[in-house]
Amino acid sequence: MSLSTFRPLCLLRRASLGAAALALGAVLAGCAAPGSPTAATASTTTASATRAAAAPVQVKVFVAAMFEIGQNTGDRAGEFQYWYERYWKGATPITVPGALSPVYCNADGVCGSVLGMGKVNSSSSMQAILLNPAFDFSKAYYVISGVAGTPPSRGTIGEVNWATWLVDYDLGHRWAPEENKAGEPTFMPRKGYEEYRRFKLNPDLVAWAMKLSADTPLKDSESARKYRLRYSQAAARRAPFVGTGTHMTGDTFFHGPGMSNQAQYIAKLYGADDYVITEMEAAAITLVIKRTHGTDRIMSLRGAVNFDQGNPRESTLQHLDPAPGETAGGFAETVENIALVGTRVVDHITAQWPQWQAGVPALAK
Secondary structure (H helix, E strand, O other), rough: HHHHHHHHHHHHHHHHOOOHHHHHHHHHHHHHOOHOOOOOHHHHHHHHHHHOOOOOOOOOEEEOOOOOOOOOOOOOOOOHHHHHHHHHHOOOOOOOOOOOOOOOEEEOOOEEEEEOOOHHHHHHHHHHHHOOOEEEEEEEEEEEEEEEEEEOOOOOOOEEEEEEEEEEEOOEOOOOHHHOOOOOOOEEEOOOOOOOOOEEEOHHHHHHHHHOOOOOOOOOOOOHHHHOOOOOOOOOOOOOOEEEEEEEEOOOOOHHHHHHHHHHHHHHHOOOOOOOEEEEOHHHHHHHHHHHHOOEEEEEEEEEEEEEOOOOOOOOOHHHHOOOOOOOOHHHHHHHHHHHHHHHHHHHHOOOHHHOOOOOOOOOO
């Protein structure tokens, strides 16, 4: 058969198959003369159609961690390991260009990833994942999770905290204390940052999170119990608990009573709740999510592994760089506590998805 006869027959075969992309690609490949440019193009078309035909993952809950110490399972746990072992053991990693780490998903629509530490690192990963066509985030809820610090006047080692507000610690003007009148603030907000320097998270969602997780039995350690006694504040000496409050996001790992007082000053200046958690990512990640899907379905969950200042018998620098045996302890227990608390909420949302997919359900009084 000559090529002049071969091509009209191919056209008839193409027409009979309609608009089905995968079938059309296969026919094009078969009808082209072997080794011709048309054959190569048809092969590419088939591969592209196959990728396009794969339905995106319908994400119900996305869990964001900031770092893992080693592997995702089987060694010392960082922020991601307990989540991974609960939801994604054996899951195929999905590589996302522009994201720090792969995304993992299970059959229930729970996905997660390690985004990286700091505002730019974490938010750029979140942006890449949100915009990747492999995922459909149109109805997704988010749990931004990780370890954190807490002021000894309001929190303790091992506690787990749901954010009511996220406040950016960095945006504004600052100057050195010696250039100021004694005791006056060294921070001033800058106009133009109003829409992204603080976020009030959905109060109904926070209420649901507390309803589902407030009575979670939490782990503790003997080393953490002994360490708490170095502080005189009643809150610092408490056993681990589940609470709420403002999470302060800053790329600067600020430390000491002066910086802690400034964080509280900024929180109240912005009309937020008391500052209870210091971390490095949540406000930036929230801004990225807001620009694509809003903030109504965002939760920030943090576990305290250190106080944001030293005890009365040590300087700030001594607390930042402690001698052997002088650390707080309780890290292993806190990362487990975060997952113990968070999985209660994730499991409820996925189990009751018909009630949650359209938005946060009304909470019975």
